[in-house]
Amino acid sequence: MATAKTTTGNLLLGRFTSRVLRALAPREEDHAITDVLIRPDETPGSIFFPHFGAVVSIIRSTESGAMVEAGVVGNEGMFNVHTVITKPAPTGAEALVQIDGRVSRVDAALLHNYFRDDERVRDLLLSFTSLFLHQVTQNLLCNRLHAIEQRLAKWLLIIRDRIATDEMHMTQDFLSHMLGVHRPGVSIAVSALEVDGLIKHSRNRISIRDHAGLLARSCECSAPLHASLKQFRATL
Amino acid sequence: MATAKTTTGNLLLGRFTSRVLRALAPREEDHAITDVLIRPDETPGSIFFPHFGAVVSIIRSTESGAMVEAGVVGNEGMFNVHTVITKPAPTGAEALVQIDGRVSRVDAALLHNYFRDDERVRDLLLSFTSLFLHQVTQNLLCNRLHAIEQRLAKWLLIIRDRIATDEMHMTQDFLSHMLGVHRPGVSIAVSALEVDGLIKHSRNRISIRDHAGLLARSCECSAPLHASLKQFRATL
DNA sequence: GTACGTCTGTACGATTCCGAACACAACACG
DNA sequence: CGTGTTGTGTTCGGAATCGTACAGACGTAC
Numbered sequence: 001m002a003t004a005k006t007t008t009g010n011l012l013l014g015r016f017t018s019r020v021l022r023a024l025a026p027r028e029e030d031h032a033i034t035d036v037l038i039r040p041d042e043t044p045g046s047i048f049f050p051h052f053g054a055v056v057s058i059i060r061s062t063e064s065g066a067m068v069e070a071g072v073v074g075n076e077g078m079f080n081v082h083t084v085i086t087k088p089a090p091t092g093a094e095a096l097v098q099i100d101g102r103v104s105r106v107d108a109a110l111l112h113n114y115f116r117d118d119e120r121v122r123d124l125l126l127s128f129t130s131l132f133l134h135q136v137t138q139n140l141l142c143n144r145l146h147a148i149e150q151r152l153a154k155w156l157l158i159i160r161d162r163i164a165t166d167e168m169h170m171t172q173d174f175l176s177h178m179l180g181v182h183r184p185g186v187s188i189a190v191s192a193l194e195v196d197g198l199i200k201h202s203r204n205r206i207s208i209r210d211h212a213g214l215l216a217r218s219c220e221c222s223a224p225l226h227a228s229l230k231q232f233r234a235t236l
Numbered sequence: 237m238a239t240a241k242t243t244t245g246n247l248l249l250g251r252f253t254s255r256v257l258r259a260l261a262p263r264e265e266d267h268a269i270t271d272v273l274i275r276p277d278e279t280p281g282s283i284f285f286p287h288f289g290a291v292v293s294i295i296r297s298t299e300s301g302a303m304v305e306a307g308v309v310g311n312e313g314m315f316n317v318h319t320v321i322t323k324p325a326p327t328g329a330e331a332l333v334q335i336d337g338r339v340s341r342v343d344a345a346l347l348h349n350y351f352r353d354d355e356r357v358r359d360l361l362l363s364f365t366s367l368f369l370h371q372v373t374q375n376l377l378c379n380r381l382h383a384i385e386q387r388l389a390k391w392l393l394i395i396r397d398r399i400a401t402d403e404m405h406m407t408q409d410f411l412s413h414m415l416g417v418h419r420p421g422v423s424i425a426v427s428a429l430e431v432d433g434l435i436k437h438s439r440n441r442i443s444i445r446d447h448a449g450l451l452a453r454s455c456e457c458s459a460p461l462h463a464s465l466k467q468f469r470a471t472l
Numbered sequence: 473g474t475a476c477g478t479c480t481g482t483a484c485g486a487t488t489c490c491g492a493a494c495a496c497a498a499c500a501c502g
Numbered sequence: 503c504g505t506g507t508t509g510t511g512t513t514c515g516g517a518a519t520c521g522t523a524c525a526g527a528c529g530t531a532c
Contacts (some may be wrong), residue, residue, distance in 0.1 A: 062456060
């Protein structure tokens with residue numbers, strides 16, 4: 001059913017014509033947290049389209065193993081952008097499942113053909129590309145200028161925008177890698193947010209309790225990131 | 237002359253067919269450092285293509301006036317990417333002239349039409365888009381993880397890759413905004429690089445003296461950024 | 473229930489960087 | 503040749519974060 005597809009499935013795929021969708025024949029897969037969908041040095045053979053509830057991190061890492069999240073993709077988007085818009089090549093980035101969920105996989109070469117020939121497909125994917133680039137540059141500024149606590153609050157809200165619940169399952173160690181900070185720093189920031197009742201946490205779990213309070217505590221990056229996502233979903 | 241255009245002019249424009257080039261009718265302008273070519277809240281009516289020697293910074297800034305450079309564009313590229321690949325809208329980023337030089341200006345709506353209809357134009361501009369996204373995510377990681385001195389060394393090399401000389405004219409205050417750090421930090425980093433003979437500096441000026449030494453002192457981001465630019469230029 | 477591995481809270485010194493201020497140097501302009 | 507403006511070097515205290523270490527809490531497996 002088409003309407004169901006646009007709300008619970010991937011929004012980009014949901015806007016493809018049924019003829020194109022049949023030809024692309026996406027395969028649905030369920031993935032668990034920390035699953036690696038694309039490796040940095042790999043030339044991806046597939047393009048992935050998360051369904052609602054699934055969130056994937058696009059990550060860059062150093063030779064020494066340090067890593068930072070460049071951006072996140074939910075059911076509004078796809079990855080990897082590079083392989084869609086240009087010839088296949090290693091992307092240098094890693095795609096890591098952050099929130100469990102369903103993901104549609106499409107053959108990269110096949111999709112690239114439709115991207116080239118079908119204006120509707122192209123406009124949709126380029127529209128997301130623009131949104132993603134916008135998100136990444138915002139995160140670049142945020143990573144440089146804002147404090148851990150504010151960035152943590154922002155991060156939780158950004159994820160919340162892409163899932164159905166206030167419950168998130170992840171370790172603080174995982175979080176420290178996403179934010180690019182050391183683990184004890186995350187522990188302190190989590191506690192700080194909890195004492196003010198903004199979140200609750202226990203082992204492997206963080207849940208949002210006060211959405212508005214969290215927004216107020218987060219850095220100024222939250223609002224534009226939320227707004228641009230909302231607008232993108234609306235105009236899609 | 238076609239060959240002159242590809243070496244001293246903009247590389248992307250140089251690969252357009254002469255028929256398309258005539259239709260686009262780019263206007264050449266000379267710009268000085270700190271000229272603002274695109275404002276964050278503005279819907280750009282033009283797309284800009286730097287010639288060799290001109291370098292433009294793509295900058296994101298906060299409400300409070302702090303700013304960080306997201307990436308740089310030389311004669312290998314164009315800006316703003318958003319306005320080429322999607323419908324016109326404010327980009328949220330600022331384009332600031334960093335190294336004086338010539339820039340070709342093309343009407344955004346006109347170029348967008350060719351981007352839509354001409355596969356050659358589209359492939360060229362998307363190829364750069366991929367490169368730019370790669371550069372931005374690398375800078376995101378660098379901004380989060382690396383120290384001022386290493387980032388300064390990297391920055392000088394990145395600019396060096398896009399100009400003809402080892403002489404650069406800019407204030408340390410300007411530099412501090414690009415790197416997103418406070419000005420005295422730049423002063424200290426510049427001195428540190430100078431005492432080891434890697435650079436020379438005086439008021440409003442920095443010149444590279446030891447290219448290899450600077451590379452060794454810079455963070456690990458320099459090499460991949462240099463390599464991907466070189467490869468892009470070669471395969472263009 | 474017990475043992476083990478994983479995750480988390482906390483501590484401490486060391487380091488980097490910020491924020492602000494000030495004096496001096498270089499240059500531009502009259 | 504003064505004078506004002508701009509850019510630079512340096513200082514200081516304080517804040518944020520790192521690096522490392524360790525102990526306790528939690529959950530799982532046997």
